[in-house]
Every structure is written in C-alpha cells, then in structure tokens.
Amino acid sequence: MPPIILVFFLVLIPASQQYPFSLESLNDQIINEEVIEYMLENSIRSSRTRRVPDEKKIYRCGxxxxxxxxxxxxxxxxxxxxxxxxxxxxxxxxxxxxxxxxxxx
Structure with a gap:
C-alpha cells in the first residue's frame, strides 16, 4: 500500500471523526444571522428625501x-x-x- 494512502487512513479519518463540527448547526447559525439582518434592515429608516412622487407632483432626482x-x-x-x-x-x-x-x- 502506498504511504500516502496509509497516512490518510491512519491520521485524517480518525482526526475528522473527533473534530466537533456539525454542518447542521452551522446552517442554523447562518440562517439566524440572516433573519436578524433582515429584521434590522426593515427597522432602520431611510435618511434620504422621499423619491416616490405624489399623485399630482412630479419630482426629478439624479x-x-x-x-x-x-x-x-x-x-x-x-x-x-x-x-x-x-x-x-x-x-x-x-x-x-x-x-x-x-x-x-
């Protein structure tokens, strides 16, 4: 058996099983951060002048x-x-x- 394959079986496989890494918890964390960011975006008010025209008036910007x-x-x-x-x-x-x-x- 080539030495590289032997190293793979003896070192990397046992090390990867001992590493406490869960993709599900990482996905949950990413989703929670996105939800919080979305809620903050909706709660922050815009500081610019309103660019949506009224019914009769026409505003021109940019x-x-x-x-x-x-x-x-x-x-x-x-x-x-x-x-x-x-x-x-x-x-x-x-x-x-x-x-x-x-x-x-």
Whole structure:
C-alpha cells in the first residue's frame, strides 16, 4: 500500500471523526444571522428625501433632472446662480419656467 494512502487512513479519518463540527448547526447559525439582518434592515429608516412622487407632483432626482434639463434647454445646465436645482427638484416639483430661468442662457 502506498504511504500516502496509509497516512490518510491512519491520521485524517480518525482526526475528522473527533473534530466537533456539525454542518447542521452551522446552517442554523447562518440562517439566524440572516433573519436578524433582515429584521434590522426593515427597522432602520431611510435618511434620504422621499423619491416616490405624489399623485399630482412630479419630482426629478439624479439622472431624471439631467434628462429634464436637456429636454427643456436642449443642452446642459449653464447656471450662474447659487441655486442647486438637483436638490430643489428632488424635494419639490420644478416647472419648465424654473428650469429655463436657472439653466437656459
């Protein structure tokens, strides 16, 4: 019998049977951690402004405001004022006139 197989039978098999390792308890622990993480995610409130529009008002955030400015002005915003239209339009409804006054030359 080759020596490597002999080592396998004499050392590794008895050692693996003495090692107190249970896959079932490990799986239970992983599932418990996932449940706790899921419950914590649901209990934490978002600190961002709400991005879901009301029935009548349309809020534009991120890429939507960029596309909206292109649609109204035909090019990127060239604002000379201190008004941050991205924050304003994400919090409240912005009209075409507001965008024209702030961005279009």
């Amino acid at each position: 890429r939507r405001i960029h596309s909206y400015v292109f649609a109204v002005c035909g090019k990127a915003c060239e604002s000379n004022t201190e008004v941050n239209i991205a924050s304003k339009c994400c919090r409240e409804e912005c009209t075409d006139d507001f965008i024209r006054k702030q961005c279009c030359p």
